Amino acid sequence: MVNILSKNVLVNFEDLTGKDVIDTSGTVLGQVKGVKVNLKNWRVTHLKVKLSSQASEPLGFKKLFGSANVCMPVSLVSAVGDVITIGSTISELRQTAEIAECPE
Secondary structure (H helix, E strand, O other), rough: OEEEOOOOOOOOHHHHHOOOOEEEOOOOOEEEEEEEEEEEOOEOOOOEEEOHHHOOOOOOOOOOOOEEEEEEEEHHHHEOOEEEEOOOOOHHHHHOOEEEEOOO
Protein backbone atom coordinates (compact mmCIF):
# COMPACT_ATOMS: atom_id res chain seq x y z
CA MET A 1 0.00 0.00 0.00
CA VAL A 2 1.25 3.48 -0.86
CA ASN A 3 0.62 6.41 1.47
CA ILE A 4 0.03 9.16 -1.07
CA LEU A 5 0.13 11.93 1.51
CA SER A 6 3.81 11.44 2.31
CA LYS A 7 5.25 11.64 -1.22
CA ASN A 8 4.46 12.23 -4.87
CA VAL A 9 3.37 9.00 -6.48
CA LEU A 10 3.06 8.06 -10.13
CA VAL A 11 0.15 5.69 -10.65
CA ASN A 12 -1.03 4.49 -14.06
CA PHE A 13 -4.64 5.34 -14.86
CA GLU A 14 -5.23 1.72 -15.86
CA ASP A 15 -4.14 0.65 -12.38
CA LEU A 16 -6.77 2.89 -10.75
CA THR A 17 -9.73 1.99 -12.96
CA GLY A 18 -11.90 -0.67 -11.39
CA LYS A 19 -10.33 -0.43 -7.93
CA ASP A 20 -12.69 -0.50 -5.01
CA VAL A 21 -12.89 2.67 -2.93
CA ILE A 22 -13.35 2.12 0.81
CA ASP A 23 -13.74 4.32 3.85
CA THR A 24 -11.70 3.97 7.06
CA SER A 25 -14.20 1.47 8.50
CA GLY A 26 -13.86 -0.81 5.45
CA THR A 27 -17.23 0.06 3.88
CA VAL A 28 -17.04 -0.24 0.08
CA LEU A 29 -18.06 3.14 -1.31
CA GLY A 30 -17.81 2.11 -4.96
CA GLN A 31 -15.40 1.60 -7.87
CA VAL A 32 -13.17 4.03 -9.74
CA LYS A 33 -14.51 4.63 -13.25
CA GLY A 34 -12.33 7.58 -14.27
CA VAL A 35 -10.44 10.66 -13.20
CA LYS A 36 -10.85 14.41 -13.59
CA VAL A 37 -7.69 16.28 -14.63
CA ASN A 38 -6.83 19.98 -14.34
CA LEU A 39 -5.60 20.68 -17.88
CA LYS A 40 -3.57 23.72 -16.79
CA ASN A 41 -1.19 21.75 -14.58
CA TRP A 42 -2.04 18.15 -15.64
CA ARG A 43 -2.83 17.06 -12.10
CA VAL A 44 -5.60 14.65 -11.20
CA THR A 45 -8.10 16.55 -9.06
CA HIS A 46 -10.93 14.03 -8.61
CA LEU A 47 -11.72 10.35 -8.89
CA LYS A 48 -14.94 9.46 -10.68
CA VAL A 49 -16.51 6.78 -8.49
CA LYS A 50 -19.57 4.66 -9.28
CA LEU A 51 -21.17 4.36 -5.85
CA SER A 52 -22.12 1.01 -4.37
CA SER A 53 -25.74 0.48 -3.34
CA GLN A 54 -24.70 0.49 0.34
CA ALA A 55 -23.03 3.93 -0.02
CA SER A 56 -25.50 5.70 -2.32
CA GLU A 57 -28.24 6.37 0.21
CA PRO A 58 -26.03 7.35 3.19
CA LEU A 59 -24.13 9.80 0.97
CA GLY A 60 -27.37 11.29 -0.40
CA PHE A 61 -26.98 10.07 -4.00
CA LYS A 62 -29.60 7.30 -4.15
CA LYS A 63 -31.11 6.85 -7.62
CA LEU A 64 -34.24 4.97 -8.57
CA PHE A 65 -32.41 3.07 -11.33
CA GLY A 66 -28.70 2.39 -11.53
CA SER A 67 -25.91 3.86 -9.45
CA ALA A 68 -24.73 7.43 -9.08
CA ASN A 69 -21.31 8.53 -10.31
CA VAL A 70 -19.67 11.02 -7.98
CA CYS A 71 -16.48 13.06 -8.16
CA MET A 72 -14.34 12.64 -5.03
CA PRO A 73 -11.43 15.05 -4.57
CA VAL A 74 -8.10 13.24 -4.44
CA SER A 75 -7.39 15.18 -1.24
CA LEU A 76 -9.75 12.71 0.49
CA VAL A 77 -7.55 9.74 -0.51
CA SER A 78 -5.26 8.48 2.24
CA ALA A 79 -3.78 5.39 0.58
CA VAL A 80 -3.64 3.49 -2.72
CA GLY A 81 -2.99 -0.24 -2.82
CA ASP A 82 -5.25 -3.15 -3.72
CA VAL A 83 -8.03 -0.70 -2.84
CA ILE A 84 -8.21 3.08 -2.59
CA THR A 85 -8.77 4.22 0.98
CA ILE A 86 -10.60 7.44 1.78
CA GLY A 87 -9.41 8.90 5.09
CA SER A 88 -12.93 9.35 6.50
CA THR A 89 -15.92 7.24 7.46
CA ILE A 90 -19.08 7.28 5.39
CA SER A 91 -20.75 9.35 8.15
CA GLU A 92 -18.00 11.98 7.92
CA LEU A 93 -18.21 12.00 4.12
CA ARG A 94 -21.95 12.63 4.29
CA GLN A 95 -21.25 15.90 6.11
CA THR A 96 -18.81 17.25 3.49
CA ALA A 97 -19.82 19.25 0.45
CA GLU A 98 -16.71 18.10 -1.44
CA ILE A 99 -18.38 15.12 -3.09
CA ALA A 100 -20.62 15.98 -6.03
CA GLU A 101 -22.42 14.05 -8.74
CA CYS A 102 -20.31 13.68 -11.90
CA PRO A 103 -21.77 14.08 -15.36
CA GLU A 104 -21.90 10.87 -17.38
